[in-house]
Amino acid sequence: MKGTYLGELEEIVLLIVGILYQDAYGVAVMDEIKNQTGRDLNISAVHTVLSRLEEKGFLKSKMSDPTGERGGRRKRVFLLTAAGKRALENANEMRNQLFNKIPKVALQFGAAL
Amino acid sequence: MIKVSPPKWADRFLEWYCNPSLLEEIQGDAYELYGRALKNRGRRIADIQYMWNVLRFFKWSNIKRSSSQPHAGLMMYRNYFTVFKRGFLKEKGYSFLNVFGLAIGIACFLLISLYIKNEYSFDRMHSKADRIYRIHEILQSDGVGERSASQPFPVAEALVNDHGAQIEKAVRFFNFQAPTLAMATIDNKKEFNESRVFSTDSTVFDVFDFPLIEGDPKTALNKPETIVLTESMAKKYFDGENAMGKYLKFQGNTNLLVTGVMRDIPLNTHFQFDCLISLRTFDEVYDPRVPQRWHWYWNPCWTYLLLRDKRDAPALQAAMPAFVKKYFPEFVRNDVTMELFPMTDIHLKSHMDYEIQPNSSLTTLYVFGSIAIFVLLIACINFVNLSTARAANRAKEVGMRKTLGGQRMQLIGQFLFESILLCLLSVVIAIAIVVLLLPVFNVFAEMSVKTIVLLEPFYIGVLTLLPLVVGIISGIYPAFVLSSFKPITALKASPNRESGGMFRRALVVVQFTLSIVLLVGTGVAMDQLNMLRKSDTGFTRENVVMIPVTRSPVAQNYEALKNEFLRNRNTVSVTALEEVLGAKHQVGNYIFEGQEDSRPFPRLTVRHDFTKTFDIPMVAGRDFSEDVRTDDSLALVVNETFVKQMGWGSNEDAIGKKFDNIPTHKIIGVVKDFNFTSRHQPIRPLVLQLNTTLRAFDVRIKYMAVRITGEDVPGTIAWLSQQWKAQIPGWPFEYFFLDSDLEKLYKAETKMSKIAVVFSGLSILVACLGLFGLSTYTAEQRKKEMSIRKVLGGSNAHIFVLFSKHFFGMILIANVVALPLAYFVMKRWLESFAYQVNINFGLFALSALVAVGIALFTISYQAIRSANSNPAEVLKRE
Numbered sequence: 001m002k003g004t005y006l007g008e009l010e011e012i013v014l015l016i017v018g019i020l021y022q023d024a025y026g027v028a029v030m031d032e033i034k035n036q037t038g039r040d041l042n043i044s045a046v047h048t049v050l051s052r053l054e055e056k057g058f059l060k061s062k063m064s065d066p067t068g069e070r071g072g073r074r075k076r077v078f079l080l081t082a083a084g085k086r087a088l089e090n091a092n093e094m095r096n097q098l099f100n101k102i103p104k105v106a107l108q109f110g111a112a113l
Numbered sequence: 114m115i116k117v118s119p120p121k122w123a124d125r126f127l128e129w130y131c132n133p134s135l136l137e138e139i140q141g142d143a144y145e146l147y148g149r150a151l152k153n154r155g156r157r158i159a160d161i162q163y164m165w166n167v168l169r170f171f172k173w174s175n176i177k178r179s180s181s182q183p184h185a186g187l188m189m190y191r192n193y194f195t196v197f198k199r200g201f202l203k204e205k206g207y208s209f210l211n212v213f214g215l216a217i218g219i220a221c222f223l224l225i226s227l228y229i230k231n232e233y234s235f236d237r238m239h240s241k242a243d244r245i246y247r248i249h250e251i252l253q254s255d256g257v258g259e260r261s262a263s264q265p266f267p268v269a270e271a272l273v274n275d276h277g278a279q280i281e282k283a284v285r286f287f288n289f290q291a292p293t294l295a296m297a298t299i300d301n302k303k304e305f306n307e308s309r310v311f312s313t314d315s316t317v318f319d320v321f322d323f324p325l326i327e328g329d330p331k332t333a334l335n336k337p338e339t340i341v342l343t344e345s346m347a348k349k350y351f352d353g354e355n356a357m358g359k360y361l362k363f364q365g366n367t368n369l370l371v372t373g374v375m376r377d378i379p380l381n382t383h384f385q386f387d388c389l390i391s392l393r394t395f396d397e398v399y400d401p402r403v404p405q406r407w408h409w410y411w412n413p414c415w416t417y418l419l420l421r422d423k424r425d426a427p428a429l430q431a432a433m434p435a436f437v438k439k440y441f442p443e444f445v446r447n448d449v450t451m452e453l454f455p456m457t458d459i460h461l462k463s464h465m466d467y468e469i470q471p472n473s474s475l476t477t478l479y480v481f482g483s484i485a486i487f488v489l490l491i492a493c494i495n496f497v498n499l500s501t502a503r504a505a506n507r508a509k510e511v512g513m514r515k516t517l518g519g520q521r522m523q524l525i526g527q528f529l530f531e532s533i534l535l536c537l538l539s540v541v542i543a544i545a546i547v548v549l550l551l552p553v554f555n556v557f558a559e560m561s562v563k564t565i566v567l568l569e570p571f572y573i574g575v576l577t578l579l580p581l582v583v584g585i586i587s588g589i590y591p592a593f594v595l596s597s598f599k600p601i602t603a604l605k606a607s608p609n610r611e612s613g614g615m616f617r618r619a620l621v622v623v624q625f626t627l628s629i630v631l632l633v634g635t636g637v638a639m640d641q642l643n644m645l646r647k648s649d650t651g652f653t654r655e656n657v658v659m660i661p662v663t664r665s666p667v668a669q670n671y672e673a674l675k676n677e678f679l680r681n682r683n684t685v686s687v688t689a690l691e692e693v694l695g696a697k698h699q700v701g702n703y704i705f706e707g708q709e710d711s712r713p714f715p716r717l718t719v720r721h722d723f724t725k726t727f728d729i730p731m732v733a734g735r736d737f738s739e740d741v742r743t744d745d746s747l748a749l750v751v752n753e754t755f756v757k758q759m760g761w762g763s764n765e766d767a768i769g770k771k772f773d774n775i776p777t778h779k780i781i782g783v784v785k786d787f788n789f790t791s792r793h794q795p796i797r798p799l800v801l802q803l804n805t806t807l808r809a810f811d812v813r814i815k816y817m818a819v820r821i822t823g824e825d826v827p828g829t830i831a832w833l834s835q836q837w838k839a840q841i842p843g844w845p846f847e848y849f850f851l852d853s854d855l856e857k858l859y860k861a862e863t864k865m866s867k868i869a870v871v872f873s874g875l876s877i878l879v880a881c882l883g884l885f886g887l888s889t890y891t892a893e894q895r896k897k898e899m900s901i902r903k904v905l906g907g908s909n910a911h912i913f914v915l916f917s918k919h920f921f922g923m924i925l926i927a928n929v930v931a932l933p934l935a936y937f938v939m940k941r942w943l944e945s946f947a948y949q950v951n952i953n954f955g956l957f958a959l960s961a962l963v964a965v966g967i968a969l970f971t972i973s974y975q976a977i978r979s980a981n982s983n984p985a986e987v988l989k990r991e
Contacts, residue, residue, distance in 0.1 A: 026142040043142050044169035051174065063137070069148070073141030 006058075006091050012037065013049045014058055014088055017078050025064070025075035026050065050078055058084030119147045119163040127167045132177045139170055189523060190530065196510075197531045204503070207886055211499045212539045214882040218492020219543035219579065221875055223572070224554050225485035227547075228868070229478055230571075231560045235381045235460035239322045244281075244420045245456040248272070249465055250412055252700060254448045257758065257798055258713035259700040262465035264416040265409045269314070271440055272418065276432060279425040284316045285414040286384075286469075287392060290812060291663035292693075293847055296350075296388075297362045303350050306661075306847050312390040320419045327357050328373025334391040341373035346387040364664060365843060367394065380561045383459045384415075384469035406442035410702070411812075415469060417456065426453055444702055444711040466790075467697070471857070476945060477865050480638075484869060487627045488876045494620045495883030496539075497587040500532055501617060502890040504591030511595045512604035521596045528592035533584030540580050558868060590616070618923055621887065625927030625964060626934070628880045631873035632960040633935035634942075637952060638869060641943060642862045644950040650695055651787025653728040653820065656685075657851035658833065659693065660817040667817065668810035670840045671720070677836035678819055683829040685820040686726040691718040691813055694727060695855050698789050699813075701800060703749075705759060705780075706770045714755070716800045717789065718813040723801065724784060726820045733764035734782030737803045743777075745805050750782040755798035791858035795947040818851070877967060885971045888920065892975040900984035912980040917972050924968045928961045935960075 006014070016032045017024040030046045033039055053059045064075040080088075124140075131139060143166050150159035201208045236242055248268070252258045269283035293306040317323070318330035325333065326344065333341050340361060347356040360368045369390060378385045420426060433451040441449050454463055461475050511524060548564050555561055566572065667674060675687045691699055694717075701716035723729075724736050732753060737744045749772060756767045764783040772778045786796045804813055821829045830848065837846040856863070899912050907915075936952065943949040 026138060027145045042169050043146060043166055044172065044175075047139065047142070047170070048172070048174060070141040070144045073137050073144060075141055076138040 006087055010049055010053055010058075011088070011091055012039075013046070014053060014080070014084055017050075017053075017059060017084075018080050018088065022077065022079070024078045029078075050076075053084070054078070056083075057081060058087050119144070120160050123164045123167045127170065130171055130176050132175055135175055139175065143167065143170070189527075193527045193530050194534075196527075197534060200503075200507075200531075201535075206889065207499060207503055208535075210882050210886040211496055212535060212542065214499075214879050214886075215492045215496045215536065215539035215583070216542035216546060217875060217879050217882075218489050218495075219540060220546040220550070221492075221872055222485045222489040223543060223547045223567070223575075224550065225481050225488075225868075225872065226575075227551075227554075227562050227566065228558050228560065229481055229485075230566070231381055231558075231562050232461060232473055232478055236383055236457050238379060238381075239320075239456075241320065241322075241419055242457050243455075244423050245320060246418045246420060246426060246453045247456055247459060247463075248416050248418060249452040249454055249463075251450040251452060252412075252445060252448050252713045253450075254712035255758075257715070258448060259466045259715070261412050261700075262415060262463065262467050262469070263412050264414050265412045266414055267408055267440070269414070269416045269418075272416075272436070275436065275439075276429060279420055279422075279429045280418050281421045282316045282319045282419040283416060284314045284320045284419075285392060285416050286311045286313050286317075287395070287414050288312075288469075289663060290413050291815060292661045295364050295845055297365070298350055299360050299362055299368065301362070304845060305349070306845055307346075307387060309385055309387045310390065311386045311388075312392045312395055314392050317389060320417055323375050323378070325373045325375045327355075328375075330373070333373035334389060335393075336370075336372075337391060337393040337396070338367060338369050339372045339391045339394070340369040341375055341389045342371060343375055343377045343387050345377050347371070347374050363390065369394070380559065381460075383456075383463075383472060406444075409440060409442050410445060413812075418453070423455075426455075429453060445713065447710075448713055471860055473861055476942070477861060480634075480865065480942075481868065484631065484872045484876075487631055488872055488879065491624050491627055491876050491883075492879045493583050493586070494624045495879060495886070496536070496583060497590075498617045498620050498883055499886045499890070500535070500587040501590045502887060504528065504595060507591075508595060508598060509604060511598055512600045512602075515598075515600040516604070524596035525592040528595070529585060529588040532588030533580055536580030536584040536587075540576055544576070558864070617887065618919075621884065621920075621923045622927045622930070624880045624883060625924055625968070626931040628873075628877050629927060629931035629960055629964050630935045630938065631869075631876050632963060633932070633957060634939055635866070635869045635873045636956045636960060637935075637939040637943070637950070638862075639866050640953060640956065641946065641950045642859060642866050645792045645862065645946075645948065646856065646859050648792075648948075650792070651729065651785060652694060653726075654695065654852040654855055656821050656823040656826075657726070658819045658821060658830065658848050659851050659854065660819065660833075660837075660846070660848045661815065662689065662810060662817050663815045664811060665844055666841050668807045671810075671817075674817075674836060674840045677840060678833060680836075681829060681832045683822045683824055683832075685822060686722050687817065687819050688722040688726040689720040689814045689817045690723060691716075691815055693816065693854055694818070694851065695788055696791065696858055698799070701802065703772050703800060704774055705772050707759070711773075714800045715789065715797055716802060718802050718804045718809065720803070720805065720814065726818050727787075728820075729787055730785045732783050732785050734768040734780070736782055737801075744781070744803050747777050748779060748781040748803065750784055750801040751780055752784050752796070752799040752801075753786045754796050755800065756783055758798045792948045793858075793946065877964075881967055881971045884920070884968055885974070888972045888975040892916070892979045896979065896982070896987050899979045900982065900987040903982075903984045904988070909980040913973075913976045916976040916979055917969065920968060920972050921965070924965050928964065932957050932961065 012033060013029060016029050016036065019036075020028055020032055026043055026046055029050065030041055030043055033041055033046070050059065050061075054061055058081060059078045060081050061076050061078045064077050066072055066074045127140060127143070128136065143163060146166060147159050147163045150162050154162075236245075239245065247262065248264055250261045250264050250268075252261065264285075266285070266287075269285045273280050273283050288311050293308045294310050295304065296307045296310070297304040313334065315332075315334040317334065318325070325341070328341065333339065340363075342350075342356055342361075350356070350361060351359060356371045356374055359371050361371065363369050418429075420429065430451075430453045433453075437449045437451060438446060460472050461478065463472055464474070514524060514527075544567065547567070551562065551564055567576070671689065678684050678687050698715045698717055700713045702711040702713050704711045719737075721737055721739050724731060734750075737748065737750065741748070751767060753764060756764050759767070759770075761767050761770065767780050767783050770780045772780065784801070788796060789799055790797075819833060833848070834846045837844075895916070899907075899916070902912060902915070936957070939952060943952070
């Protein structure tokens, strides 16, 4: 069902929004992704993901107060919702669970094939 | 702070497309990035980056949609589609007629346009095509002589020597002027008579791009006695074994080494061949014992020049008179004109004597182009008519939509959407039809076009524009008229209000006018063709067996063979002559009494019994006689036109006129005029010359002609073949019938009339589909009226007449417009022929009758139905 599944990029953006807390808007998210993961995204891609996450209910947003920068344009600042937090926790948990199920041997010798 | 000023137009574009509720954040982010880039990387990069970002933001989710209801647009289209689907299925008949009619029209248009495109593609596959010219030799004095597509042997070399600055390469093609040549493997296991053999210079591969699969194009034809084969020919003789390095026996006496194998020659070239022999093999043709001036007179070589730059052509053309003066022998010098002709124009524009293969003509293309447009137009009119007629029934829907808040623009959008969708459907069906029919059509029109060409920009353009244009035209009327109704009127209005009737009637008139013009045109064209093919040419064509004899051992055995042939009681007469009578002639230079210098005249070299064999009457003097031995060199026979042209008064006066300034050389007879070339040309002066020498068989005498009675033809042919084998062992007996060979002269017209018949038939069909739909619609509309009439005492016949009356009116008007128009157009077309068929007014009456008949038949189905309907059934429904 729509809204329950988190894509890889969506997960990263969601995490970044969490990291930036109160300061997560388009350009900032883009920069932070670059800093944290080295991935170069186009701003429009970031916008798309942000609005998709908002549609799914993982994010909420509000417009900031105008400043002199950006030609006087306001920013749309995103915040994690409760559902967003849960989605992150679920994803994290599932990953850990799966990781723990890998036999030790596989991790030791996996590369020796 | 840095002043933010990203490129204005990009900014405006962003503001134009962007959804206002998203604009602020998007623009803000874009500005921020711009400012940053400006600071770090300079203005240019910043500008470019900004534009890039604006472009990247241009996606569905950000685009501004219907301002009041953000997603209503899409939702409504879904609804339109549903309504469209229901309407389509509810009235399956209409929908089928509508879509299918248009599809047929589009398919016809596509097929014809493929044909036209193919005609224009001739000879363009060579990379240097635009620099290749053929040089023509026009040898004429007072309009008599020849307009030759070919040149004397030495011309190519002399041209390259003298004008090397402009001419890069020259290449000659020579086909021995023989219809077929014998070719065999060394062991004689495979023997064939080949008709598409040329010998050519080694430069052929420099000028043309005939791709060699094996062999080196630089050296393949360098040496004498070498040959390059096409793939098919290599397969034919060597069964898929490697042909390279093997030998083929040519004319039983020359072994040719295979030095190359090339791809088969595509169909869209103005001449085709199966093999090329190096011209150096036949140096002996260029016999040094013959005086040089004769080499510059005999002109059997099609000569192509590769110019260094096509802009040099005018300069080269201007240098031709001096060239002629320098080289051509004195007796023709003043009559020769050389003409450079672009190779890519040959197929459509060159109509010289001795073309390698019959060419097509621009007129034909214009005819086809008009047919294509006519058919498409008729189909579009159908579509518009049926759509508008159906739309009138939807007034109630419009009223309902308006009541529920539908805006006018939305309604217009809906109608346009539906009609464009229908058109798209037709286009899809049309493409399917084309894909299915193309293989058949390829055979029919002798071309090899692949379906893939539909992906070319032109067709993609046509196939997208067409549904848009037709869709908009057919949708625009209901869109604007219906959407302008006030909801209350629309809801109240009775469904059978006749709106746009005038417009539809006018369109039906146009449709039928076009169809009738096509009918008449096709009829006249076929009449003309039949006249050309069938009418009396002044000589007997039937039951004449032609046997190619060029360069064969017949020379020594001619008399014996003739006598053997005549021993069969079904053999009427035997002769031999220079060319296929009625198709081609040669030209000779003569000085006749009253002329100062020699002039070129059409000429045929013949043997005795020529007039007897072809049943050509003498009108004065006598024929060549076996009893007068000097006839061979001292006598000529001419035709009536010749006498007229010379201004000698009567045919009798011509007898005894001297030629070549020698008192013993005299004209001995005048034959009745006959068409010695195709009837595209009027009869011209002709000289018949007797030549009984052995050498005549080298180039002058090319065929034996045997007239038979027509009884027991297979037996007679077997007899001829038997005698041939006895007299000329080891030489294949080859023959054809004169009348069937002459059919080839009108190949272009035959092909044209075949295609024209099919497509004008289709145009009538499409027009009728439309008429049928329209009459069905009218029947529906007037159902109640007719029922009431019946209740009040109207008879079935009365109802029938009433119903068909107004359709007849339209067809009559169409006739009144079409017939004079067709007459005028066909009159103009006929003017391009030397022999014109009298326009047959019966044909006009017939076409009119056919149009009315078909229309009546189409309408009558509905007319009878509405006349026979039970009024109670109809009326109780309301």
